[in-house]
Amino acid sequence: MAARVIRNHDLVRVPWKNGGGTTAEVAAFPEGSGFDTFGWRISLADVASDGPFSVFPGIDRTLIVVEGSGIELNVEGIAYRLDRDSPKLSFSGDDTTAGRLLAGPIRDLNVMTRRGLFRHRTRFVESGVALLAEGTSVAFLVALDGSFDVTVASTIHSLQVLDALMLEAPQDLILLSGSGRAILVEIASDTPR
Template identity: 80%
Template sequence: MTARVFRNEDLVRVPWKNDGGTTAEVAAFPEGSTFETFGWRISMADVASDGPFSLFPGIDRTLILVEGDGIELDVEGIAYPLDKATPKLSFSGDDITIGRLLSGPIRDLNVMTRRGQFRHRARFIESGVALLSDDTIVAFLVPLDGPFDVTLDSTIHSLQALDALMLEATQELVLLSGTGRAILVEISPDPST
């Protein structure tokens, strides 16, 4: 199984689409694609102030709080708090969304897939064994609370908190050893195409 590690400290920060903050792209498909042309995109953002989110028409999004006390997302007039108890929200990039910090800056993991091309799922996992869904074409594992070792085909990939491991789809078991939680993001073709 092919795997690639993206170290958190090596990520390059770029301005948000609306210039209201910065994001660090972990990976996107196709490689080198822009905000207008990506099929899927995984990134981390540092949010230091309240403000509107960029619109991404035709994009499905999931935002996961990975550091900080939390943020309230106002999506089309409905408030959704993202905090340690409920750290994940999926919503449409078409929706007018405003973020309000609950208590100081946060960092979030942002997953985006272009509707009609790809879809995604994100779930929390712990030490043990993970099996990717049958339709997964690429997956990302991001430790949240501390180091994780991921064993793939007898190769151990050692990850620190907020590093990301990209792996190609496989029916094989993925062995996980570490403390705390990690996020597993799976990307698959959109079945409506």
């Protein structure tokens, strides 16, 4: 299984057109693809002000608040509060969405997959063994609260806060150790139903 550490401090942050924040791409498939051509994309965003979200037709999204007090997302007229107690929301990129910061800037993790090609699942994990879902083709672990060690094929990969480990052709079990939590992102092919 191929494993690659992606350091948070190495990510390139690009300003949004509306000036409301920045985005740093963690990884995308195919590599080098743009917003109209990616199959899946994972990024970190720094949200500095309230405002509308970009519409991504045909894309399924999950947004997870990883730093800051939180944000209220208004998705098609329904408000969802994302904060430390409930930091995650999955929604359609087709939906009209706007964000209102609860108390200052936030940083969030965005996972996007193109419907009909890929699907994703996200969950929080702690020290122990993580069992990956059947059919997972690529997985990411993103350290949240502190350092995290991931053992893959007897090699230990050490992650600091917001570092990511990309696992291609992953095995079923991943050994995790650390003092905090991490986000596990699993991406699989999505066959048309």
